[in-house]
Amino acid sequence: MAMDASEIETLIKAALPDAVVRIEDLRGDGDHYAAYVESAAFKGCSRVQQHQMVYKALKGRVGDQLHALALQTAVPKDA
Amino acid sequence: MDAPTADRIRRDISENDVVLFMKGTPVFPQCGFSAAVVQVLDQLGVKYKSFDVLLDPSLRETIKGFSNWPTLPQLYVKAEFVGGCDIVREMFQSGELAELLKSKGIATGAPA
Numbered sequence: 001m002a003m004d005a006s007e008i009e010t011l012i013k014a015a016l017p018d019a020v021v022r023i024e025d026l027r028g029d030g031d032h033y034a035a036y037v038e039s040a041a042f043k044g045c046s047r048v049q050q051h052q053m054v055y056k057a058l059k060g061r062v063g064d065q066l067h068a069l070a071l072q073t074a075v076p077k078d079a
Numbered sequence: 080m081d082a083p084t085a086d087r088i089r090r091d092i093s094e095n096d097v098v099l100f101m102k103g104t105p106v107f108p109q110c111g112f113s114a115a116v117v118q119v120l121d122q123l124g125v126k127y128k129s130f131d132v133l134l135d136p137s138l139r140e141t142i143k144g145f146s147n148w149p150t151l152p153q154l155y156v157k158a159e160f161v162g163g164c165d166i167v168r169e170m171f172q173s174g175e176l177a178e179l180l181k182s183k184g185i186a187t188g189a190p191a
Contacts, residue, residue: 047166048148055149063149068112071165 002030003066008058015057016041026070034070040079047073084141092158096185097127100142101152105129112164113152119171120154124188125180157183 005023012021012035020038035054042050050073055062062069092098097120103109105117120127132139132151143149146160154161156179161167170176180187 047169048160048162051162051166052147060149063143068150072169 003033003061004030005033008033008035008066008069011059011061012037012054012057016053020076026068031067032070033066033068034072036072036074038074038076040076042073042075043079080144081137081141084137085145088138088142088145089158091128091130092155095128096157096183097125097180098155099127099129099152100132100138100155101129102131102133104131109133110151112150115164116152116154116167119167119176123171123177123180125185156180156185 005025008023009021013019016037016039018039018041020036022036024034026032026034037050037054041053045053051071054069054071054073058066058069099105099113099116099120101108101110101113101116103113105121108114108117117129130138132142139151142151142153146153148160148163150163152167153163154167161176161179162170167176170179177187
């Protein structure tokens with residue numbers, strides 16, 4: 001079971017249209033990625049809430065099709 | 080979500096200040112992310128109760144719905160979900176985790 005980076009980015013941007021997304025394939029197995037996601041939608045949200053928004057965008061794939069997604073979220077400076 | 084298991088989780092996180100649901104045990108973590116959180120807690124020298132979800136499939140599934148968080152490990156402080164590996168590590172590096180524990184009156188000390 002695996003995903004490719006562009007699919008992850010597409011799903012995140014579908015839910016967070018303004019998002020800056022950087023995906024890094026940690027092991028080349030399509031199962032372990034690191035993602036940096038920056039969006040104004042995160043403003044005022046706790047880290048847990050921000051990560052939950054990304055997980056929601058990925059429609060249940062994290063922990064299932066995608067074994068691990070090391071996630072870092074941020075709010076744009078000018079947001 | 081399996082109600083009896085959810086009730087058990089609710090009881091465990093209220094009866095223990097710091098609770099870590101993980102894969103494996105602190106001595107034998109079975110996943111790198113779980114091991115990383117164990118390392119953070121040991122470096123903070125904080126006492127915690129751990130639960131090995133690999134021994135309890137119902138716990139492993141129920142905990143994800145309970146916290147609306149799809150992966151393990153999961154750290155709870157005073158019955159509040161703090162985060163998984165990424166967030167715990169980020170909070171540790173920024174000093175927020177030590178601050179949170181202190182603000183909740185939870186002792187930290189010499190690294191284990």
